Amino acid sequence: MKLLEEKILSCGKVLPGNVLKVDGFLNHRINVELIDALGEEFYRLFSSYTDINKILTVESSGIAIACAAARHFKVPVVFAKKGNNANVGRDVYSAEVFSFTKGTSCTINISKKYLGPEDCVLIIDDFLANGEACKGMIKMIEEAGAKLAGIGIAIEKGFQPGGKELRAMGIPVKSLVIVDSMTDDSISFRDDD
């Protein structure tokens, strides 16, 4: 998606440890107009998956784009909550997720009230690197007996294994941009299919 590539090139910053900082428009300061365009694009990419009745993401940075997509699908968003004191009650699906950026592990939880066998789920998230958050959500979707329609990602780091592994599992993974490589002064994107 050209619009997002341009925004990354103009506002993104590469930090040590393969961190791509996009907090100017995606996950600290939110450019709502851009987020809305991403949501519309997710809808275009997954519009043939007519069974989708729920969008799943993880707090916090997935929430804005998940809502922007959900508006077009006309379905609710459920966001997995982080931490053990996550105020979601005790009857939850849980998964352990390692955060690439923070270098720490945390538990994510979804109340069993909000995910079940009747659900066909689209996962939306801001980043895909090693795929830890997605794998955690997939585990919970399986435990709930729900169906996974696919995964929509804003920025995939193509040089890390998450995307490849998830696609090898047969899951439709569609990323708005895939970063193939990045250095302090250059970011190169994979060409669209």
Place this chain on the structure above:
Amino acid sequence: MKLLEEKILSCGKVLPGNVLKVDGFLNHRINVELIDALGEEFYRLFSSYTDINKILTVESSGIAIACAAARHFKVPVVFAKKGNNANVGRDVYSAEVFSFTKGTSCTINISKKYLGPEDCVLIIDDFLANGEACKGMIKMIEEAGAKLAGIGIAIEKGFQPGGKELRAMGIPVKSLVIVDSMTDDSISFRDDD
């Protein structure tokens, strides 16, 4: 706001310790259509404040309604990040906030890049009880030399002191609903002005 009152009555649940659980539509499962209506209402309430150029909230549950409001104001959202490893860099405004629901204290941070003297800020949040999160954001707005236009709240607990204290400071606080009292089997709302 009648729509939100009805939703609270049909889906909200009162838990011990004065907790009003609205995770079915606001802060775990998100009813995007409802959230959009709340965003529109915030715009109506603050539309005469034409200087607003930024909406400020706290992760996570404020993000969705802040974005829904920001779409109408055509301004960006900045959400304060929780925790010391918040991945916002070191050049930040910080405040200590006590969470009423979780019974714990945490640090919230905003990068100095995203709040400054040029900003006229509308704070949007899901709940107002003791006003801790708002007071933390106000402290950061003051430190940044920014202007506070007002505070928009989805659900104010009128029997806790936050709203009264903030209004006594001369801040325009507009809540979509004010809960005057609640018990296990009844919730009563303050009449609209």
